[in-house]
Amino acid sequence: MHHIKCKNPVSSTESNLHSLSLPPPMEPRIVLITGCSSGIGLALAVKLANDEQRRFKVIATMRNLAKREALEEAAGDALNDTLEIKKLDVCSESSIRECMDSLPGRHVDILINNAGVGLIGPIECQSIDDMKGVFETNFFGVVRMIKEVLPDMKRRRSGHIVVISSVMGLQGIMFNDIYAASKFAVEGFCESLLYQAMKFDIFLTLVEPGPVVTEFELKTNEEAMLGDYSKTDPETVEMFTNFYLKNTKAIFSSLGQTPAEVAEHVLHVITMEEPPFRHQTNQVYTPVTALKYADPSGELVNDILYKLVFHHDTLMQASLQAIKFIRWKANKVQQGARMLGLI
Secondary structure (H helix, E strand, O other): OOOOOOOOOOOHHHHHHHHHOOOOOOOOEEEEEOOOOOHHHHHHHHHHHOOOOOOEEEEEEEOOHHHOHHHHHHHHHHEOOOEEEEEOOOOOHHHHHHHHHOOHHHOOOEEEEOOOOOOOOOHHHOOHHHHHHHHHHHOHHHHHHHHHHHHHHHHHOOOEEEEEOOHHHOOOOOOOHHHHHHHHHHHHHHHHHHHHHHHOOOEEEEEEOOOEOOHHHHHHHHHHHOOOOOOOOHHHHHHHHHHHHHHHHHHHHHHOEOHHHHHHHHHHHHOOOOOOOEEEOOHHHHHHHHHHHHOOOOHHHHHHHHHHHHOOHHHHHHHHHHHHHHHHHHHHHHHHHHHOOOO
8 A cells, every 4th residue: 555645744733723724804994984082973973983893984074173072082992093183074075185185095995984973953043154064074075075985986896975965855844844855855866876875885875864863953952942943933843842842852762872882883784795785774764765765656655644643643652652662661671681691
């Protein structure tokens, strides 16, 4: 019997070590987030920067660096490690360009367009300049950012563009006329851009939260209570203060998500192998948006919402309280499961 001898025999120990060796770690993906001084942007920047697998290098941007303290405190040890804070005003092309030029190779793997402003109340009491300001940030801010990163993503045939939109980009809500219009514009822009992005293997995702409880939202509602509504009629003022603001407070306390919850959804989306084009973070709103698509005439959803607000206010309040209680119970169950190590 002939024995074949190996010129370079490998010991069993060496073989086992070789088979167990892990591939070299992947370079962290560069994530640029706008509007990180508070709210969703701050929560998202901190979450990604503190990722246990160190999958991300976060470029957290904000218009006014004087407001960076809250982010610095929340970031902890990630600051100047996996998180870097830079100035960026989405309303200024030169500011965007300056920020991008400061990045090595102007390279961004994931762009998260989060910067946004709100505007509520009767339109007779809002100036055209205020309305333009909403569009400058919410719509043109998104367009400016995408214009800046898209050419490089096209060249690399790789990238993910995320836009924090809103369910109000799918269904208008009373007294949010201009804000909803800006989000509708974003949705239409992204729908149109999607097919071009797909051709270059670039993912595009609209994340659509419902109400999110932030200091900004609370302040906006408080200021609205003290607003000057002399330019509109008494019936509209009554509708805004006694119907809209009252119901908004109940909706936020019952259905509102925290910025951290929305950040968790965004993390899920950007780590998916095939990210969706649309992702709603609050399933309570899915039936409302589904109704709109089910009835192209719009009569079904509009009739339901109108009657719910003006004819069945008591029923809506009771429903919101019931939902609030159910969510409270669900959170308690989850907390108990975590304590027991079940999840």
